[in-house]
Amino acid sequence: MELMHYLTLAAILFSIGFYGILTRRNAIAILMSLELMFNAANINLVAFNRFTTPDGFTGQIFAIFVVVVAAAEATVGLAIVILIYRNWRHIDADRVNLLKW
Amino acid sequence: MEQVVFYLFAFLIISSALAVVSLKNIFHCALFLVLCLFSVAGIFVMLHAEFLAAVQILIYVGAVAILIIFAIMLTSKLAGRDPIMTNEMTFIGAFLALILVFSLVYSLSNTFFRLADTEPAPQSTLELGKLLMTEFVLPFELVSVLLLAALIGAIIIARREGN
Numbered sequence: 001m002e003l004m005h006y007l008t009l010a011a012i013l014f015s016i017g018f019y020g021i022l023t024r025r026n027a028i029a030i031l032m033s034l035e036l037m038f039n040a041a042n043i044n045l046v047a048f049n050r051f052t053t054p055d056g057f058t059g060q061i062f063a064i065f066v067v068v069v070a071a072a073e074a075t076v077g078l079a080i081v082i083l084i085y086r087n088w089r090h091i092d093a094d095r096v097n098l099l100k101w
Numbered sequence: 102m103e104q105v106v107f108y109l110f111a112f113l114i115i116s117s118a119l120a121v122v123s124l125k126n127i128f129h130c131a132l133f134l135v136l137c138l139f140s141v142a143g144i145f146v147m148l149h150a151e152f153l154a155a156v157q158i159l160i161y162v163g164a165v166a167i168l169i170i171f172a173i174m175l176t177s178k179l180a181g182r183d184p185i186m187t188n189e190m191t192f193i194g195a196f197l198a199l200i201l202v203f204s205l206v207y208s209l210s211n212t213f214f215r216l217a218d219t220e221p222a223p224q225s226t227l228e229l230g231k232l233l234m235t236e237f238v239l240p241f242e243l244v245s246v247l248l249l250a251a252l253i254g255a256i257i258i259a260r261r262e263g264n
Binding site: 009011016022024025026029031043075076 | 107111114118122131134137138141144145150152153157160165168171172173175176177187188190191193194198199201202205206209210215217220221222225229232233240244247250252254256259
């Protein structure tokens with residue numbers, strides 16, 4: 001398989017996550033779409049690592065860091081979602097407007 | 102053979118990702134997210150990144166997906182579907198996502214990447230461990246501090262005040 005196949009797959013996955021973030025109302029569904037976009041970025045990093053510098057591992061190291069940061073993001077994001085649910089009894093991102101002006 | 106496996110994984114990834122962003126029941130979305138993450142791990146194996154595939158399954162499927170499922174169970178009723186899952190941006194969002202994917206694929210196919218024709222190193226896990234302990238030791242330690250900060254922050258945010 002060539003590099004272009006993997007990049008196209010990652011582009012499609014990224015766009016699907018982008019669509020989910022734009023259109024979902026449930027905050028947890030938005031976070032799930034965000035995970036899709038992180039995975040698309042990881043596929044890109046590993047594919048470039050495999051096809052342009054197969055004897056180095058910098059792309060894979062970056063992908064590991066992306067995974068760790070995504071885990072931290074999911075933890076804090078879901079804690080905020082649970083706090084919003086406790087105070088508002090819903091997690092509809094369109095109706096959570098504390099930070100809007 | 103490799104092509105067949107790649108297209109199988111690509112089909113699984115794209116169809117389950119579409120299910121994640123379009124299904125009505127949020128719990129089914131989370132289950133399809135698990136399928137999508139597993140298939141991405143398969144793609145990593147095809148790219149000779151075995152350690153990353155293991156990390157993907159351990160952290161994403163084992164931790165993040167379980168965390169998301171717990172959050173769903175704490176915030177919504179599992180029985181019955183949510184009638185309004187999407188906002189009024191559906192068509193605009195689909196249009197923008199299509200523009201994004203076409204422009205990305207167009208620009209990628211018009212870019213020249215200098216490819217190497219050497220074979221990948223056979224033991225990626227060993228080399229990754231060495232790199233993490235030598236060249237990338239500072240970001241490695243920093244990311245552990247970040248994880249600790251996220252852990253404490255999540256506990257403080259989600260804790261009930263007053264007791």
